[in-house]
Amino acid sequence: MDFSQLIQTRSSVRGYLKRPVEEEKLDLILEAARLAPTADNRQPFRVIVVEDQALRAAFATAYSRKWFYTAPVILVVCGVPSEAWVRSDGFDCLVTDAAIVTDHLTLQAADLGLGTCWIADFHSQAVRRVLRLPDYLVPLFLTPLGYPAAGARPRKRRSLDELVCWDEAR
Ligand SMILES: Cc1cc2nc3c(=O)[nH]c(=O)nc-3n(C[C@H](O)[C@H](O)[C@H](O)COP(=O)(O)O)c2cc1C
Numbered sequence: 440m441d442f443s444q445l446i447q448t449r450s451s452v453r454g455y456l457k458r459p460v461e462e463e464k465l466d467l468i469l470e471a472a473r474l475a476p477t478a479d480n481r482q483p484f485r486v487i488v489v490e491d492q493a494l495r496a497a498f499a500t501a502y503s504r505k506w507f508y509t510a511p512v513i514l515v516v517c518g519v520p521s522e523a524w525v526r527s528d529g530f531d532c533l534v535t536d537a538a539i540v541t542d543h544l545t546l547q548a549a550d551l552g553l554g555t556c557w558i559a560d561f562h563s564q565a566v567r568r569v570l571r572l573p574d575y576l577v578p579l580f581l582t583p584l585g586y587p588a589a590g591a592r593p594r595k596r597r598s599l600d601e602l603v604c605w606d607e608a609r
Contacts, residue, residue, distance in 0.1 A: 452554025
């Protein structure tokens with residue numbers, strides 16, 4: 440798939456097959472996360488791979504949608520605030536870096552025929568409890584990972600006219 444096809448193809452997947460994710464595909468996805476650009480190349484993130492059935496079930500305390508648990512893998516993108524680059528006016532790049540990491544891994548997954556869905560609407564404390572996260576990690580984004588149970592839905596987007604403005608010379 441070329442890049443244009445890839446970004447056309449990726450969409451949020453909210454239902455998964457039981458089929459496991461192959462180890463080599465998971466490795467490629469994690470490598471895509473590793474290669475993500477981060478501010479000042481600080482790499483202030485860690486990715487936690489949750490495959491264990493009991494642990495995944497325990498995520499119900501953090502995010503209760505049933506479709507979420509149909510996936511064989513949950514990826515948890517955590518930030519490390521003490522490692523993040525912060526601009527002199529206080530702008531902290533931690534979440535930006537974690538978002539780029541998450542984008543890399545979701546796009547790599549789509550390229551491999553796998554589905555993902557960004558999840559930010561979870562209870563952070565519950566994720567901390569389930570994974571027994573150390574204090575230096577902050578869970579920022581979750582995504583299920585697995586083979587989609589259904590084809591992609593058409594995506595709604597604003598028109599380019601609404602989203603882009605050109606300089607007056609044009
Ligand atoms: C930062 C971020 C947070 C999101 N959080 C959630 C979430 O908590 N639950 C959910 O179902 N989808 C979540 N989404 C998925 C968006 O709803 C989805 O990307 C958007 O509707 C566009 O659809 P598409 O991904 O299929 O293109 C999130 C997406 C992003 C980028």
